[in-house]
Amino acid sequence: MTQPIPExxxxxxxxxxxxxxxxxxxxxxxxxxxxxxDFDGTHVRINSAKGRRxxxxxxxxxxxxxxxxxxxxxxxxxxxxxEVVEITEDGADEHxxxxxxxxxxVDTYPNRRAGEVRVIYKIAPLGFTKMG
Amino acid sequence: MTQPIPExxxxxxxxxxxxxxxxxxxxxxxxxxxxxxDFDGTHVRINSAKGRRxxxxxxxxxxxxxxxxxxxxxxxxxxxxxEVVEITEDGADEHxxxxxxxxxxVDTYPNRRAGEVRVIYKIAPLGFTKMG
Numbered sequence: 001m002t003q004p005i006p007e008x009x010x011x012x013x014x015x016x017x018x019x020x021x022x023x024x025x026x027x028x029x030x031x032x033x034x035x036x037x038d039f040d041g042t043h044v045r046i047n048s049a050k051g052r053r054x055x056x057x058x059x060x061x062x063x064x065x066x067x068x069x070x071x072x073x074x075x076x077x078x079x080x081x082x083e084v085v086e087i088t089e090d091g092a093d094e095h096x097x098x099x100x101x102x103x104x105x106v107d108t109y110p111n112r113r114a115g116e117v118r119v120i121y122k123i124a125p126l127g128f129t130k131m132g
Numbered sequence: 133m134t135q136p137i138p139e140x141x142x143x144x145x146x147x148x149x150x151x152x153x154x155x156x157x158x159x160x161x162x163x164x165x166x167x168x169x170d171f172d173g174t175h176v177r178i179n180s181a182k183g184r185r186x187x188x189x190x191x192x193x194x195x196x197x198x199x200x201x202x203x204x205x206x207x208x209x210x211x212x213x214x215e216v217v218e219i220t221e222d223g224a225d226e227h228x229x230x231x232x233x234x235x236x237x238v239d240t241y242p243n244r245r246a247g248e249v250r251v252i253y254k255i256a257p258l259g260f261t262k263m264g
Binding site for chain 1: 150152154155156160161163164165166185195197199201206209211243
């Protein structure tokens with residue numbers, strides 16, 4: 001059951017806060033990696049490229065967690081536990097440019113690699129931890 | 133088999149980089165939370181308080197992951213996958229003060245709560261992902 005983001009910490013998702021995404025490896029161990037993200041009003045969206053470890057992990061097991069600190073106050077943070085409910089290539093090139101605009105202030109994602117296929121993962125928030 | 137931290141990214145552990153710790157919930161879902169950490173030459177050490185969620189998670193399942201970004205370059209990061217090999221209260225009060233010194237530049241951890249029992253978790257590094 002998708003939960004609304006707590007109003008008290010909703011602002012962190014609109015700021016340049018890197019999210020640290022935890023996924024599950026094939027043997028159930030956690031894997032953690034910094035990612036850009038945004039919020040579409042219902043789902044938290046991240047963007048990766050097909051074939052990467054986190055891509056393979058989320059396709060195998062949709063259970064994830066994201067933690068984000070307030071860039072101005074590391075004691076204030078939000079953890080979002082949830083599940084990947086949609087994985088799509090539709091709009092993923094535009095989405096990574098939108099994230100580059102959010103985080104870098106540029107119009108085009110500067111680190112694109114030849115041949116990579118960008119992918120959007122939509123995460124339904126199911127539970128939260130918040131501090132500060 | 134404990135692995136040495138990659139020399140190329142070893143400096144991040146000495147800096148004021150928050151680590152995001154991923155642990156496993158009882159049902160195997162990942163949980164992620166920002167933590168302070170340091171490195172004793174062999175193990176990455178974090179510090180929490182008895183009874184908290186991450187304390188309970190690490191006592192049940194020692195498999196964890198930590199991701200840390202270079203504070204000056206978020207494209208440069210280190211992920212450390214490992215296992216908690218020791219959990220101890222010995223020296224944990226001094227250790228949280230050391231971490232407060234590292235991260236805040238103060239001599240005494242300012243957020244201590246009455247009655248809490250501080251705990252050190254020593255994490256053996258087993259695998260890495262690095263970027264930048």
